[in-house]
Each structure stands twice: as C-alpha cells, then as structure tokens.
Amino acid sequence: MEISIGQYEMVANFFSLTIAAMGAATAFLWINRSQVADQYKTAVTVSGLVTFIALYHYWRIYASWDEAYQIVDGVLVATGKSFNDAYRYVDWLLTVPLLLVELILVMRLTASETVKKSIRLGGLAAIMIVLGYPGEIAEAAGTRWLWWSLSMIPFLWIVYELYFGLKGAQDAQPEAAKSLVGKARFLVVASWAFYPVVFLFPMLGLDGPTANTFVQIGYSIADIVAKAVFGIVIFAIAVKKTQADRGAA
Amino acid sequence: MEISIGQYEMVANFFSLTIAAMGAATAFLWINRSQVADQYKTAVTVSGLVTFIALYHYWRIYASWDEAYQIVDGVLVATGKSFNDAYRYVDWLLTVPLLLVELILVMRLTASETVKKSIRLGGLAAIMIVLGYPGEIAEAAGTRWLWWSLSMIPFLWIVYELYFGLKGAQDAQPEAAKSLVGKARFLVVASWAFYPVVFLFPMLGLDGPTANTFVQIGYSIADIVAKAVFGIVIFAIAVKKTQADRGAA
Numbered sequence A, B: 001m002e003i004s005i006g007q008y009e010m011v012a013n014f015f016s017l018t019i020a021a022m023g024a025a026t027a028f029l030w031i032n033r034s035q036v037a038d039q040y041k042t043a044v045t046v047s048g049l050v051t052f053i054a055l056y057h058y059w060r061i062y063a064s065w066d067e068a069y070q071i072v073d074g075v076l077v078a079t080g081k082s083f084n085d086a087y088r089y090v091d092w093l094l095t096v097p098l099l100l101v102e103l104i105l106v107m108r109l110t111a112s113e114t115v116k117k118s119i120r121l122g123g124l125a126a127i128m129i130v131l132g133y134p135g136e137i138a139e140a141a142g143t144r145w146l147w148w149s150l151s152m153i154p155f156l157w158i159v160y161e162l163y164f165g166l167k168g169a170q171d172a173q174p175e176a177a178k179s180l181v182g183k184a185r186f187l188v189v190a191s192w193a194f195y196p197v198v199f200l201f202p203m204l205g206l207d208g209p210t211a212n213t214f215v216q217i218g219y220s221i222a223d224i225v226a227k228a229v230f231g232i233v234i235f236a237i238a239v240k241k242t243q244a245d246r247g248a249a
Helices: A005-035 A040-070 A084-105 A111-136 A140-163 A165-169 A175-203 A209-249 B006-034 B039-067 B086-107 B111-136 B141-167 B167-170 B175-203 B208-248
Strands: A069-071 A075-078 B069-072 B075-078
Touching: A005 A040, A005 A075, A005 B006, A040 A069, A040 A084, A040 A209, A040 B006, A084 A111, A084 A140, A084 A175, A084 A209, A084 B006, A111 A140, A111 A175, A111 B086, A140 A165, A140 A175, A165 A175, A175 A209, A209 B039, B006 B039, B006 B075, B006 B208, B039 B086, B039 B208, B086 B111, B086 B141, B086 B175, B086 B208, B111 B141, B111 B175, B141 B167, B141 B175, B167 B175, B175 B208
Parallel strands: none
Antiparallel strands: A069 A075, B069 B075
16 A cells, blocks of 8 residues: 555655754754853753754655655656665664763763763663664564564663663752753653654554654654754753853852 | 675665764864864864765765665666775775874874874875775785785784884873873774775675675774774863863963
8 A cells, every 4th residue: 555645745844844953953052052161062062963963864864755756647656766764773873872971961970970871871772772673674563563672671771760860960950950950851751752652653553654654753753852852951951050050150 | 696685775874874973973073172272173173074074985985875776676776887986995095194193193292203103104004095995996806815915014014103103102191191092092903903804805705795795884884983983082082181281280
C-alpha cells in the first residue's frame, strides 16, 4: 500500500519545519553565547552544536524523502530510491550524548563528576540508540518489539539517573536557577518518553502508510522539543546562573 | 563482483556521519577559541581548519559515492562515473601536516624549534601521503605492497619523532597539562597506526566489495579520531595551559 500525496506532502512540510527550527535555534544559541559567564559558555556552545548537527541531518532527511517519490500525472510514484531512515539514528548517536552533556555542563558539578556522568550517561545513550536501529528497520512486529525492549533498558536507566541522580545536584543550584533546572530535567524525561511511543506506532494496528506518516511527524516534533526547546532552556539556566553569580560576587 | 545495496548504503551513512562530526568539531573549535589565552589561539584555529578541510572533502566524497551508483528496480548499478579516491589523498596532503602543526603549536616550544619541527614533520607527512597514493589506486597487490612499504618509511620516522622527539617537550609542560599532552601524543600514534592497516585490507584475502567497504569505513573512523577527537584534545590542552598560566601569574 502506498502513501497518499497528502501524507507525503505533510511529512515533507514537517521536515522543512524542523530544518527551520533547528537552524533558528543554532543561530540563537551561538549568537547569544556571549550573554553568559565564561563558565557556562561551553554548555551553550554544545546546545547549539546539537541543533546544528540535527539541522544537517534533517537537510539530508528532507532530500532523501524528496528523492524517494515523484508525482507523475497527479499520482505519487516511488522512484526506487528508498527513504534513508539511518540519518535519524546517526543524528541521535551524535546528538543524544551531547545533549546529556549540555545538561551536565550547565549544572557545574565538580570536574571529575562532570567527566564521570558524561561518560556514563553518554555511553548509555549510544547503546540505547544502537539497540533501537535494528528494530526500526525491521518489518516484522516481533523483531521491532525485541529491539524496542532491549533499547528500553538503557533508556530507563538514563531517565532514572537524570531524575533521581541529578536531584541532589539540582538542590545545590542557586535559588534563581533551581526551578528552571527542575524544568530542564522534566523536559528531558517528557520529550524522551515520546520516542519509544513513536517507535511503537507501526505495531498499534495503524496501516503502513499512516503509521509511517505518524512516525516521521512524531520524531520531528520530539526532536524539536528535545533539542531546540531544550537548548533554549539550557541557555535560560545559564543566564539565571550568570546573574546569580554576579549578584553573589 | 559488485558491491551490495547494504554495503553501499552503509558506506554512504558512514560518510554522512563523518560530515556531521567534522562540521560539529569545526564549529566547536572556532566558537570556543575565545576560551583560551592568546598564545594558544592559533593552535585551536588550526585544529578547526583541519576538520573544516575534512568537512569539505567528505562532502565531495559523499557526492562522488552517490553519483557512482544508482538503484534501478531494487538493483545497484554502477553509473560509469568512478568513485574518486583522490579527494581523500588531497585532504590528507593538507590536513596531516596541519595536524602535526597543531600539536607543535599547543606545546609552545621556542619559535625556532616550532618552525624547524613543523617543516620537518609536515614535510615528512606530505612525502608519506604522496608515496601512498600510487598504491591506493593500484589493482595489483604487488604494487600496493611496494608503495605501502615506501610510505611506511616517513610514517615510522614521524611516529618516532612524535613519540621520542617530543618526550622532552612534554616533560617541560605545566603539571596540569602534562598528562593530556601525553594522551595527545598517544592519540596521534594510535589513530595513525589505523591508516596503514586499513590500506592493507584489500590484500588480506577479503573479496573486492567487502574490502572496499572496510577501507571506506575504516578511513572514515580513523579520520574522525585523528582530526575531530584529536582537535578536541588539543583544545582541552590549551584550556588547561591557559588556566595554569593564569594561576602562575
């Protein structure tokens, strides 16, 4: 069963929206980097890196989607070039560890804690993504479920670490930044919860093209929240902490 | 024997990953350049130059790979345009001398030592790459071995100089930077050791397409480590030395 023209165009429009959002977030973060104190600049730089890498990949994703179909006499025809889902996973492999690093960096833990947490959470994130990919490209529901379940182990571990492991670090934040850091922790968990749900769409009884449309749009929205919106929150935390540090000095 | 669709796509995905990694490293290095003291800024700028040049070449490499094959009715067909391996060698000709220069620059030797070492190591690197190319494009294993062996002479000379010649310079580094400089020297030697091994893949009894897939993926990973990861380590050294200089002042 083929995807309809309406579905095809809607997905293309969502990809384009994501390109615009990622590009805008990158420019915002890098230009505004000078507004925060030196010790928070790296966190803001890395936030912009995440959206920059995503911008690149959505550019490729859009081009791949564009090349996978053609409209001939008002009918959508597959060109034979398949849509490359791998761009998304390569993107996550780079950006998901980095966005955990932004959160850790903006908290200003001790140097050794920063390195330890970055390596552990970044490593778990990489494992989670590598385990998800074989399921994503599988046709059989059983195979999808298998890899989904395996990938959920590091996923839940990360969520647990972020939610409970960083609780102590949040309490040590300056008063002005405390509630924003809490929001950032919540935003990671909430936006991340989206991904395994989107992954399941093809197994929820939706027909193929409809499920695929939901998957593409779902991941696009999740990426905008988890990368662009999250990056802006990290920037806002860096601004609050800069003000708090200056007030204390 | 032709390459399979799976191999073709895997290589394309690795090229794309390398583009993203090089672009991200370039942005990171150039934006964060303001974080280090003036005397280390050139080292960080050059580190970003190396990844920027690599970004350009991987863009060309990706496009050349894309144009060399077409998928027609689910079958991979060579288009007649051959994949251009020369981009890689032109890239190395520019970036390998430069990445030796980053390491020398961040060490802050005397001006005359800096120039002398840059010319000698940079020159040897250029000779090494020029000698490798005729072997890379040769079909006959005998020709590959011949140029590989010739290329190994400057290669081993550089590795020897880096490992033993820079030992004294490492001991003269500030305490805080000493272990990182040691890691950088080790990273050069370890990541460089990858290249001659990858070069040998076609001579190790692998069939043509499998060997070619390994060669392309192997060089991509080696380039990410030797350029992007190495550049971040050079930046970290510059930050440590900036802090040490400020502490001493």
